[in-house]
Amino acid sequence: xxxxxxxxxxxxxxxxxxxxxxxxxxxxxxxxxxxxxxxxxxxxxxxxxxxxxxxxxxxxxxxxxxxxxxxxxxxxxxxxxxxxxxxxxxxxxxxxxxxxxxxxxxxxxxxxxxxxxxxxxxxxxxxxxxxxxxxxxxxxxxxxxxxxxxxxxxxxxxxxxxxxxxxxxxxxxxxxxxxxxxxxxxxxxxxxxxxxxxxxxxxxxxxxxxxxxxxxxxxxxxxxxxxxxxxxxxxxxxxxxxxxxxxxxxxxxxxxxxxxxxxxxxxxxxxxxxxxxxxxxxxxxxxxxxxxxxxxxxxxxxxxxxxxxxxxxxxxxxxxxxxxxxxxxxxxxxxxx
Amino acid sequence: xxxxxxxxxxxxxxxxxxxxxxxxxxxxxxxxxxxxxxxxxxxxxxxxxxxxxxxxxxxxxxxxxxxxxxxxxxxxxxxxxxxxxxxxxxxxxxxxxxxxxxxxxxxxxxxxxxxxxxxxxxxxxxxxxxxxxxxxxxxxxxxxxxxxxxxxxxxxxxxxxxxxxxxxxxxxxxxxxxxxxxxxxxxxxxxxxxxxxxxxxxxxxxxxxxxxxxxxxxxxxxxxxxxxxxxxxxxxxxxxxxxxxxxxxxxxxxxxxxxxxxxxxxxxxxxxxxxxxxxxxxxxxxxxxxxxxxxxxxxxxxxxx
Numbered sequence: 272x273x274x275x276x277x278x279x280x281x282x283x284x285x286x287x288x289x290x291x292x293x294x295x296x297x298x299x300x301x302x303x304x305x306x307x308x309x310x311x312x313x314x315x316x317x318x319x320x321x322x323x324x325x326x327x328x329x330x331x332x333x334x335x336x337x338x339x340x341x342x343x344x345x346x347x348x349x350x351x352x353x354x355x356x357x358x359x360x361x362x363x364x365x366x367x368x369x370x371x372x373x374x375x376x377x378x379x380x381x382x383x384x385x386x387x388x389x390x391x392x393x394x395x396x397x398x399x400x401x402x403x404x405x406x407x408x409x410x411x412x413x414x415x416x417x418x419x420x421x422x423x424x425x426x427x428x429x430x431x432x433x434x435x436x437x438x439x440x441x442x443x444x445x446x447x448x449x450x451x452x453x454x455x456x457x458x459x460x461x462x463x464x465x466x467x468x469x470x471x472x473x474x475x476x477x478x479x480x481x482x483x484x485x486x487x488x489x490x491x492x493x494x495x496x497x498x499x500x501x502x503x504x505x506x507x508x509x510x511x512x513x514x515x516x517x518x519x520x521x522x523x524x525x526x527x528x529x530x531x532x533x534x535x536x537x538x539x540x541x542x543x544x545x546x547x548x549x550x551x552x553x554x555x556x557x558x559x560x561x562x563x564x565x566x567x568x569x570x571x572x573x574x575x576x577x578x579x580x581x582x583x584x585x586x587x588x589x590x591x592x593x594x595x596x597x598x599x600x601x602x603x604x605x606x607x608x
Numbered sequence: 609x610x611x612x613x614x615x616x617x618x619x620x621x622x623x624x625x626x627x628x629x630x631x632x633x634x635x636x637x638x639x640x641x642x643x644x645x646x647x648x649x650x651x652x653x654x655x656x657x658x659x660x661x662x663x664x665x666x667x668x669x670x671x672x673x674x675x676x677x678x679x680x681x682x683x684x685x686x687x688x689x690x691x692x693x694x695x696x697x698x699x700x701x702x703x704x705x706x707x708x709x710x711x712x713x714x715x716x717x718x719x720x721x722x723x724x725x726x727x728x729x730x731x732x733x734x735x736x737x738x739x740x741x742x743x744x745x746x747x748x749x750x751x752x753x754x755x756x757x758x759x760x761x762x763x764x765x766x767x768x769x770x771x772x773x774x775x776x777x778x779x780x781x782x783x784x785x786x787x788x789x790x791x792x793x794x795x796x797x798x799x800x801x802x803x804x805x806x807x808x809x810x811x812x813x814x815x816x817x818x819x820x821x822x823x824x825x826x827x828x829x830x831x832x833x834x835x836x837x838x839x840x841x842x843x844x845x846x847x848x849x850x851x852x853x854x855x856x857x858x859x860x861x862x863x864x865x866x867x868x869x870x871x872x873x874x875x876x877x878x879x880x881x882x883x884x885x886x887x888x889x890x891x892x893x894x895x896x897x898x899x900x901x902x903x904x905x906x907x908x909x910x911x912x913x
Contacts, residue, residue: 332816358821365819372817377810381909382832391828392818427908443818 278346279450279483280306280329285343287321287328290336294556298324298338300507308450311477311484313494313515315530316504317552322487325504326453330368331360348450366396369444373456375436379428385412385439386424392446411442415472434465441472448480455487470497491534495519500588503527506555506563509582513589523583523591523600525568562594570595613901620893627889628678628882632671635878642687642876661687674882683883688875694883697868702887704774705857705864709849711784716791717842721835723792724799728834729826731804739796746793755786755859772861783860787853791845798841803834832906839906843899847892 287299299321306312314322327333328340331352345352347368352360372378380388389408393399399407405424412420415438428436437457444452454473458466474497477484488494494501494515501518503511503526511524522528529548550567553559562568565575574594583596593599643649643657658664662673677684683694723743727736762782763771770779806812807830815829854866865884872880904910 330817332813361819361821363819364817370814370817372810372814374810378814380811380815380829382907383829384908391820391824395819429909440814443814 277307278305279308279310279348281344281346282325282329283344283346285325285328285345286341287324287333287338288341289338291556293554296556297507297558298555299328300555302343302504302507302509304502304509304512306451306483306485309481309483310500311486311498313486313488313498313501314504315488315491315494315501317489319552319555320504321507321555322504323455324507326370326455326485326487329453330364330370331357332364332370362396365392365449366447367449368451368453369447369449371437371440371444371452371454371457374460375433375440376460378440379436381428383427384424385426385428385431389424389439389443389446392443396447407446408442411446412439414445414476415439415442417442433461434469437461437465437469438472441469441476445476445480445482449482451483451485452477453485453487456489457486458493459488459490466493473497491519491530503530506553506558508563508592509590510564510593511589511591513585513591517589521600521603523585523589523596523603524593525570525595525599526564527591528599528603529567529569562592570599609904613897616897616900620890620897623893624886624889625675625678628675628886629671631882631885632674632878635876635881636667638876640876642878644876678882678886683886684879686872686877686880688872688877688880694879697880698865698883698887701863701865701868704862705853705866706850708780708783708787708856708862708864709846709851709853711780712787712791713842713846713849715784715788716795716845719788719792720795721799721838723796724838725803725826725831725834727796727800728803728807729822736800740800743793743796746789747797749789750855751786751790751853752855752859754789755782755856758782758786759859772859774862783856783862786859787849787856791849794841794845795838798838799835802837803830806830806833809833836903836906839899839902843895843902844892847888847895851888851891 282305283303285299285302286297289296289298302321302325304312314325316322324333324338329345329347329352331340333340340353343353347363352363355363379385386405386408389411390399390401390404393404393407394401397407409420409424412424417423417435417438423431428439431439437460441457452473457473458469461469470493473484473486476482484497486494486498498515500512500514502509503518503524505526511518511522511527513523518527519531522531526548529546532546533548535545548567553563553566555563559565559576561574561576561578562571562580565571568575572594578594580592580594580596582590582592584590585596585600589600591600643654649657655664662670681695686692686694686697689697723739727739730736759771759782762769769782771782773779807826812825812829815825820829851865854870856862857864857867858870868880869884871877872884
């Protein structure tokens with residue numbers, strides 16, 4: 272297959288819409304990004320910003336109806352996923368692109384043993400026999416550091432704790448050594464100490480296996496230490512994309528700045544109220560003509576309400592969707608917080 | 609598990625005795641006797657009858673004697689069918705009810721599960737609307753209407769099927785269909801609702817994300833969760849189907865237990881009523897136990913103490 276400039280995944284102007292009684296919900300509206308082999312990107316945004324839908328679209332897992340990918344190219348290793356038949360997509364799912372979901376409590380089938388759920392992946396994609404698949408399942412559980420894997424493999428999901436279940440999910444996702452792992456809020460449902468362990472585990476395994484990772488989260492703290500670049504999404508659109516270090520040091524979008532200010536800082540804000548971006552995310556079924564963030568934005572001007580903002584290129588890898596992107600970028604260069 | 613089953617089996621005994629007691633009380637409260645006819649009996653004869661059946665003794669003595677016999681599973685002789693024991697009557701008539709009941713149950717399960725699963729998979733399709741409309745019809749048409757309509761059409765108009773009574777396999781078709789209709793409709797609706805709910809759950813999305821085909825997703829991952837509500841319905845349903853359904857047996861003149869039960873009530877045949885009530889209550893309790901046990905096989909999260 273062709274080596275698409277070293278890109279493993281290229282998403283170009285992806286638009287996924289849902290038909291509801293309330294009108295067309297543009298959950299993902301013109302999202303583009305690239306991912307090279309071994310790279311990790313973070314997709315950050317509030318609930319409902321379209322980050323999960325974008326990634327379910329990549330795997331063609333959007334329930335249709337009501338959802339539909341109406342436009343865009345999803346080029347995975349030279350093939351356009353949108354043009355493949357569903358049988359060909361199934362050969363990619365689980366084998367070349369694997370997914371970890373938010374809630375490990377509900378994402379594992381409560382009626383089936385862990386072994387069954389792990390084995391079916393490798394039996395399907397790697398042609399394992401029962402025996403091979405079983406041994407492989409034990410091996411994967413050992414890899415995700417589940418104690419006593421020979422015994423635990425025959426347990427049911429309800430016999431595991433939340434963190435252990437997410438480890439099982441990771442073991443399942445990595446069973447076939449996928450080239451791309453999509454982790455959709457993998458730590459949101461877990462408590463803080465477990466979060467750190469799970470992130471560390473994903474990081475180790477990705478380095479070991481050379482997997483590319485898309486890490487979806489609403490928590491900037493989660494992506495900070497793990498990703499090469501970050502995409503900030505809002506109302507189905509990319510608001511800012513930049514290499515991780517630059518995004519944290521010199522954000523060029525007021526929304527990103529708001530998100531960064533919302534991260535609690537244990538050193539500074541003792542006793543002070545936690546910052547939050549005022550207002551709520553907009554109703555994506557009825558977006559105003561201007562910038563979707565305008566009414567929550569501190570520096571909103573008259574033009575923001577009237578005109579949709581341009582996607583400004585700050586430098587080679589840094590883009591921001593804002594009428595005042597350059598100004599915001601310049602301000603960030605001064606004393607940031 | 610074994611302890612659980614044993615405990616539940618033991619509970620059946622006091623429960624059945626309680627049911628018998630309440631039934632006995634109700635029979636006694638109701639006016640009339642098994643020997644009362646339109647003409648009033650001469651007092652001397654009435655007194656003789658009362659003496660013969662022990663009705664002259666105080667009620668607690670009568671209750672005690674009855675309970676004593678029932679505990680030994682001796683329900684005595686029928687008052688109406690002279691010389692026939694209750695046990696014998698049940699043994700003779702139950703197979704008719706059980707045959708059409710079991711066949712109707714199997715038919716209802718096959719039709720209901722199939723229609724429900726396909727309707728859920730092809731939600732909002734022509735099949736979905738069609739089968740759910742048929743199910744609605746099945747639920748709303750009472751079997752005392754459906755039965756005669758079938759007889760009119762297939763027996764009196766087409767001359768295909770015998771209209772009533774008990775004979776070869778052909779005689780079974782209409783009673784079984786009449787009996788199965790409402791259950792099939794109910795099972796179809798339960799299955800559809802259960803499957804729709806399960807197919808929306810997160811673990812089904814996980815299964816699809818693994819690259820499994822729809823058939824595997826449905827049968828291996830979806831079905832078990834989807835049919836849990838069906839199982840809780842079909843257990844008691846089987847009990848009431850086997851026990852005979854009065855209306856269908858009446859419509860098709862089948863000499864089953866349901867028909868017998870109505871006769872016993874009309875005749876005030878106390879031993880026969882008590883015998884059938886005890887038999888049915890034990891049957892229902894055993895099927896409920898079977899349902900509870902099968903939950904354990906269906907859902908590993910359920911454990912028995």
